Amino acid sequence: MSPDAPSDWPRENGRPAPLPAAPSLPAATSVPPTAAxxxxYVRCVLRHRADRGEGTVTERVLNDVLLVVSELFTNALRHGGGVTRFEVSTAAGVLRVTVGDRSTDLPRRRHTAGPGTTTGGTGGYGWPLIRELATEIDLVLERGGGKHITVTLPLN
Structure with missing residues (x-):
């Protein structure tokens, strides 16, 4: 859906390679209970990255990253039957976030029916924001049902 990963991105079989593991989630589960x-957790990952000397992020970048994480997570809860997967990693000046859910419905943009309204209920702003802020988006339907969405976001 969006441009390829940066040319300096590690690759396997022509696709971006997996990123190094991020710090473990503090909870016993790998899926946080809420968007907050x-x-x-993303803040912890970015703090861990800075502690390793890999750079800090500006307030604007941090806000963009947290907005995308909130939208992905909330959309999985509201429209996807719950979050089934949550992964965060960093490398080469980017953050990669994966959120999985139980639905096979792909995200779509809602069209406005008039000023301040959308068709199909409230909301409709999250997916366009995600598409605007991410440099890469990968949508994968799972064999056993559900899907996961991986977004790559610049950290500089």
Whole structure:
């Protein structure tokens, strides 16, 4: 859906290679219970990255990253039957976030029916924001049902 990963990105079989593991989630599960907990985990990952001397992020970048994490997580809860997967990693100046859910419905943009309204209920702003802020988006339907969405976001 979006441009390929940067040319300096490690690759396997022509696709971006997996990123190094991020710090473990503090909870016993790998899926945070809320969007706020997911945002907190991303903050920890970015703090861990800075502690390793890999750079800090500006406030604007941090806000963009946290907005995308919130939207992905909330959309999985509201429209996808719950979050089934949550992964965060960093490398080569980018953050990669994967959120999985139980639905095979792909995200779509809602069209406005008039000023301040959308068809099909409230909302409709999250997916366009994600598409605007991410440099790469990968949508995968799982064999056993559900899907996961991986977004790559610049950290500089």
């Amino acid at each position: 907990a997911a945002r907190g």
